[in-house]
Amino acid sequence: MTRRLVATILLTAIGTVAIAKTPVATGTGGAVATISEKASQSALAILDRGGNAVDAAVAAAATLGVTDPFSCGIGGGGFMVVYLAKEKRVVTIDHRETAPAAFTPAVFLDNGKEMDFDTVVASGQSVGVPGTVRGWDEALRRYGTMSFAQVLAPAIEVAGKGFTVDANFSRLVDENTGKFSRFPATAALYLKDGKALQPGALVKNPGLARAYRTLAQGGVKAFYEGPMARAIVDAVNRPATTPGVTVRGGAMTLADLANYEARIRPPVRGTYRGYELYGMPLPGSGGVTVFAALNILEGWDLKSLPRAQAEHLYLEASRLAFADRNAYLADPEYVDAPVAGLLSKAYAAQRRKAIDASRAATGPVAAGDPYPFQQDASVPLRPAPAAKLQPESAHTTHLTVSDKDGNIVAYTFTIESWGGSGIVVPGYGFLLNNEMTDFEFSGPGPNVPEAGKRPRSSMAPTIALKDGKPAFTIGSPGGATIITTVLQTIVNHVDFGMRMDQAIDAPRLSERNGAATDIEPGFDTGAQAGALARHGHRWAAKPEEIGAANALVFNPDGTVTAVSEGHRHGIGSALVQKKAH
Structure with missing residues (x-):
């Protein structure tokens, strides 16, 4: 049975009409790919009403905050990469969360020792100042055509009328029952009799509908000032918990919220086999790391090599790029990272020499020295080696939208x-982030906590051009595995010639300079794993699903193909305004 047939058999009810959910769609006009059918429909509705890609992206994102609340929402932050067709340029909007002003490098130390990671996660101490609403406002004001009231309308309807829980949603609640049960406002939304809501249950979120209506009426200030801001600060500093449960509070102030700013940053740029690649700059490490790995891989003609050797080289290039990422990259307003050196083709040629073309490294490798390639006399000192890295969450969401005029958004x-x-903010129905755990708990290293600092991120929304025209977009959730998912998908598509849906559906291998490579369930028993094992690769003991990618491909005939996941995360949703025949 084909991938598309399997997907279209799965039906999603829209009102009283059942519409087939498909992860691949080709057509003309605008296109959207998200992990949620209702989010994709929200984007398409905005496009059909004359909105552009930015308007539609915010509409989809707001709806994802309802249907996929465990991975995203207005209690968090993100990175948006936008291609402006008329101007033929790429801009990025950094609305990553920031550390409250009370933060110091010792905030996660207790008597000189690192605090327990999971205990910090489920606490007010882990919450950064949310940036999502400010980012949406910047996007709409600068590059959109619609108001908050217009783009939030579809999400308000979904939050008010409710949506049906599927097996994936129920599983995610079940895995987090312990955390959610600590906070009454969260348990009231997602638990019933202390257990996860079961598939088929209807979930309404009147609090989030209220929050969105407040934004629709009052704009961005309604989030960062006034009653909603006070509710956020109270939820962070004095979390309301179940009787007998104690969690640490944070130290966020109304001034932290009022002072939050998004950043409009120039994109980081790379080239690979005739493509121009644009991604998020720092504090996003994804773009730099993906492009650095591609620079290393460019030294081999991967498509002419045996598949196992080509994939071996992909894994080793990723290992080297991660070694450099961990050593050098962080918020550019706090750390002068050697990005130009890291992205130098000459530096890549030097790093390439560290790879044995037939044998995997036996464990973590050392970072390289990009400073001789930096060509920047203002960087006199090399930083100290990075400390041991904290675990990085694998849970995020990515969406991508284009419109009839050729504008494109890749948004993670x-x-x-x-x-x-x-922690759900009482009365407003949205979960608060734990983004501060993306800092290292102790130093030395570039990514230690500091007041106002944005923690390093692996999010890697990417837009590729060829011959000056859009070619494809790609992005994924997955914590640090975002980088390898984007990298591997590009290699699959560009080097191995896979269609984008094949490139996304292929088994994922994530090498991040560790002792073993992360894999997905069932991979280790197959022939592909055996061939790579003969090159010395070892697999992590606990295989898990990696990422949930979404992409657009701009075809030579003028059509666009939207591509989402064919089997991961409950199957994604791809829609186009006018289907190709």
Whole structure:
């Protein structure tokens, strides 16, 4: 049975009409790919009403905050990469969460020792100042055509009328029952009799509908000032918990919220086999790391090599790029990272020499020295080696939208762990992030906590051009595995010649300079794993699903193909305005 047939058999009810959910769609006009059918429909509705890609992206994101609340929402932050067709340029909107002003590098130390990671996650201490609403406002004011009231309308309807829980949603609640049960406002939304809501249950979120209506009426200030801001600060500093449960509070102030700013940043740029690639700059490490790995891989003609050797080289290039990422990258307003050196083709040629073309490294490798390639006399000192890295959550969401005029958005946003901190803001129905755990708990290193600092992120929304015209977009959730998912999908599509749906559906391998490579369930028993094992690769003991990618492909005949997941995360949703015949 084909991938598309399997997907279209799965039906999603829209009102009283059942419409087939498909992860691949080709047509003309606008296109959208998200992990949620209702989010994709929200984007398409805005496009059909004359909105552009930015308007539609915010509409989809707001709806994802309802249907996929455990991975994203207005309690978090994100990175948006926008291609402006008329101007033929790419801009990025950094609305990553920031550390409250009370933060110091010792905030996660207790008597000189690192605090327990999971305990910090489920607490007010882990919550960063949310940036999503400010980011949406910047996007709409600068590059959109519609108001908050217009783009939030579809999400308000979904939150008010409710949606049906599927097996994936129920599973995510079940995995987080312990965290959610600590906070009454969260338990009231997602638990019944202390257990996860079962598939088929109807979930309404009147609090989130209220929050969105407040934004529709009052704009961005209604989030960062006034009653909603006070509710956020209270939820962070004095979390309302179940009797007998104690969690740490944070130290967020109304001034932290009022002072929050998004950043409009120039994109980081790379090239690969005739493509121009645009991604998020720092504090996003995804773009730099993906492009650095591609620079290393460019030294081999991967398509002419045996598949196992080509994939071996992909894994080793990823290992080297991650070694450099961990050593050098962080918020550019706090750390002068050697990005130009890291993205130098000459530096890549030097790093390439560290790879044995037939044998995997036996464990983590050292970072390289990009400073001789930096060509920047203002960077006199090399930083100290990075400390041991904290675990990085694998839970985020990515969406991508284009419109009839050729504008494109690739957007990844998050609240960090599944369910973030676990704290729902009482009365407003949205979960708060635990993004501060993306900092290293102790130094030395570039990514230690500091007041106002944005923690390093792996999110990697990417737009590719060829011959000056859009070619494809790609992005994924998955914590640090975002980088390898984007990298591997590009290699699959560009080097191995896979259609984008094949490139996304292929088994994912994530090498992040560790002792073993992360894989997905069932991979280790197959021939592909055996061939790579002969090159010395070892697999992590606990296989898990990696990422939930979404992409657009701009075809030579003028059509666009929207592509979402064919089997991961309950299957994604791809829609186009006018289907190709």
